Amino acid sequence: MNKTKNKILSKAYMKSLLFIQNDWHQHGVLVHTLRVAYYCLKARDWKLFPAALLHDIGKPSVAYQKSEDIEFGEYSFSDHEERSYEIIKNWFFIGEYTKLIVRYHYLIRDIKKSKIENSLRYEEKKAIWESLNEDMQKDLARFLVYDDLGKGKKRR
Numbered sequence: 001m002n003k004t005k006n007k008i009l010s011k012a013y014m015k016s017l018l019f020i021q022n023d024w025h026q027h028g029v030l031v032h033t034l035r036v037a038y039y040c041l042k043a044r045d046w047k048l049f050p051a052a053l054l055h056d057i058g059k060p061s062v063a064y065q066k067s068e069d070i071e072f073g074e075y076s077f078s079d080h081e082e083r084s085y086e087i088i089k090n091w092f093f094i095g096e097y098t099k100l101i102v103r104y105h106y107l108i109r110d111i112k113k114s115k116i117e118n119s120l121r122y123e124e125k126k127a128i129w130e131s132l133n134e135d136m137q138k139d140l141a142r143f144l145v146y147d148d149l150g151k152g153k154k155r156r
Helices: 011-018 029-042 046-054 080-088 096-104 107-117 119-131 134-150
Strands: none
Touching: 011 029, 029 046, 029 134, 046 096, 046 134, 080 096, 096 134, 107 119, 107 134
């Protein structure tokens, strides 16, 4: 897991929250989050709405720049979904379902990516996927659609 823990007023935290993420996101984390929530509301998918608001809450705190990010002023967010989960896991007013969606919202994409790049990570992520019930798997797939819509157009 990414060990980065940016402070709230740090440059990486504020820039990624308000202005820029990476080539896959047109907006900073805040606007992206609002867009994902909008698409949940538009689809009347009330069940996923709380997760839409919280899914990237930990992202600015793990923002860091790899060498290739520096050229474009972008950030990477390794394991941001686990950090988001760590932030909300003890919040009594958030249901377990929402916590699981937040924790695993990137799982489908992570499985595809790690199958090519990292066989050990692939096996770990695949085992998590297989431990989830069919309804949760379907909901994660549906959430991924909203998340992708929330990204907007690529910048480059």
